Amino acid sequence: MKPALAAPERALSGYGRPGATEVPAMPAPGDFARQVIAWQRTHGRHTLPWQRTRDPYRVWLSEIMLQQTQVATVLGYYERFLQRFPDVRALAAAPQDDVLALWSGLGYYSRARNLHRCAQVVVAEHGGEFPRHSAQLAQLPGIGRSTAAAIAAFCFGERVAILDGNVKRVLTRYIGFDGDLAQATHERALWDHATALLPEDGIEAYTQGLMDLGATLCLARSPNCLICPVRDGCAAAREGRPERYPVKTRKLRRGSREHVWLWLRWRDRHWLVQRPEQGVWAGLWSLPEFDSTEALGAVSAGWPGQGEALPSFTHVLTHLDWTLHPRRWTFPADVAQPQLDRIVAASAERPLVHDGRGAGCRPAGTAAKAVRAAALSFSPPRPCRAGIRRRGRGARARRAAPSASAWPPAGSAGSRTSGWPPSRRCRSGRAPRTARRPCP
Numbered sequence: 001m002k003p004a005l006a007a008p009e010r011a012l013s014g015y016g017r018p019g020a021t022e023v024p025a026m027p028a029p030g031d032f033a034r035q036v037i038a039w040q041r042t043h044g045r046h047t048l049p050w051q052r053t054r055d056p057y058r059v060w061l062s063e064i065m066l067q068q069t070q071v072a073t074v075l076g077y078y079e080r081f082l083q084r085f086p087d088v089r090a091l092a093a094a095p096q097d098d099v100l101a102l103w104s105g106l107g108y109y110s111r112a113r114n115l116h117r118c119a120q121v122v123v124a125e126h127g128g129e130f131p132r133h134s135a136q137l138a139q140l141p142g143i144g145r146s147t148a149a150a151i152a153a154f155c156f157g158e159r160v161a162i163l164d165g166n167v168k169r170v171l172t173r174y175i176g177f178d179g180d181l182a183q184a185t186h187e188r189a190l191w192d193h194a195t196a197l198l199p200e201d202g203i204e205a206y207t208q209g210l211m212d213l214g215a216t217l218c219l220a221r222s223p224n225c226l227i228c229p230v231r232d233g234c235a236a237a238r239e240g241r242p243e244r245y246p247v248k249t250r251k252l253r254r255g256s257r258e259h260v261w262l263w264l265r266w267r268d269r270h271w272l273v274q275r276p277e278q279g280v281w282a283g284l285w286s287l288p289e290f291d292s293t294e295a296l297g298a299v300s301a302g303w304p305g306q307g308e309a310l311p312s313f314t315h316v317l318t319h320l321d322w323t324l325h326p327r328r329w330t331f332p333a334d335v336a337q338p339q340l341d342r343i344v345a346a347s348a349e350r351p352l353v354h355d356g357r358g359a360g361c362r363p364a365g366t367a368a369k370a371v372r373a374a375a376l377s378f379s380p381p382r383p384c385r386a387g388i389r390r391r392g393r394g395a396r397a398r399r400a401a402p403s404a405s406a407w408p409p410a411g412s413a414g415s416r417t418s419g420w421p422p423s424r425r426c427r428s429g430r431a432p433r434t435a436r437r438p439c440p
């Protein structure tokens, strides 16, 4: 089979390196698109629920959910979302808390907020119909160039290139593109290559084929070049080092932080606070947060009831190791309601609400989920479930060192403090390795 492109050493020599002046040759469209389309039709994925439709609402929903998230994770969310919000008008009319509650566990919650805003814009400014061109779609909240192109290609047959993470990997390898994608000029150059490779016909199968190749064969760490349909023309396969592509030098700078979370309990109630609109889990409900045990101690001094320090754990986010020190305070069941209201009102800067099982307030489903998750998180890890895998993408929790500060503070009414690690062992005799994550 004839290689589709010029030899990479000639086409891309020095490209992307400091001082390089040579501009790479644009790849000539050749067998690549035909091979991708033929492979997709026989070996690609055809049974995913969002492939059985040209409804832009459904395709858009799937594309947003699939950003940074694997297909297997998305499937259940996609079905539930469509049951609750069968069309863009239903989604636009829903309270944001309901949208976030259904999104709970998928992570990257800005996607859910943008999804909601986008639905409202489509209804308010486009009469409930998605625009038919990628350039217009890309103007909508949360829809980037690649997502817009995918929607336009799948729903309206527009001949336009996509360039998500998987496709970048396939294309940089195929053409031997070693430009640093951390630089906008190189990213633009790759877009040009992607456009030059587009087929004249069959854009839907081609687009899906690129996605399928990246997801099933051209994997980041162990690409299956031997059975890849474009292997004969692939520069990276010829070099024997496909893993070196794509080149991206800018690494995410990770940080770390610690907080104390307060789990207030009275009878069957738990109290939550809505997080600020910026930052981690923006706008979601979580347990009230304090900068330190001392800060919590200052607030909780003199409270009736009993406090307990629960196992600390580290929640690993994409950009952050977040160590949380949960502290549970249980008020006596017979404490007077006015006293309780005063205590709760003074406990945090933002208003606290309980989880809706009493009268008076009705937080959204996210709150109840957070409490359920918190209750699981802060229980000692279940026996015999060592190495529990976290649900959701990119997030996992691990046990952390206990907080150095004592709590409850000396002199407060409550005094019970649990140690860590918990003494409980599983039946196999192994200590549990992980704490459950606190919030989906």
Ligand code: SF4
Pocket: 170, 173, 174, 217, 218, 219, 223, 224, 225, 226, 228, 229, 230, 231, 234, 235, 236, 237, 242
């Ligand atoms: S031959 Fe290998 S490196 Fe090249 S596109 Fe196929 S799987 Fe990726």
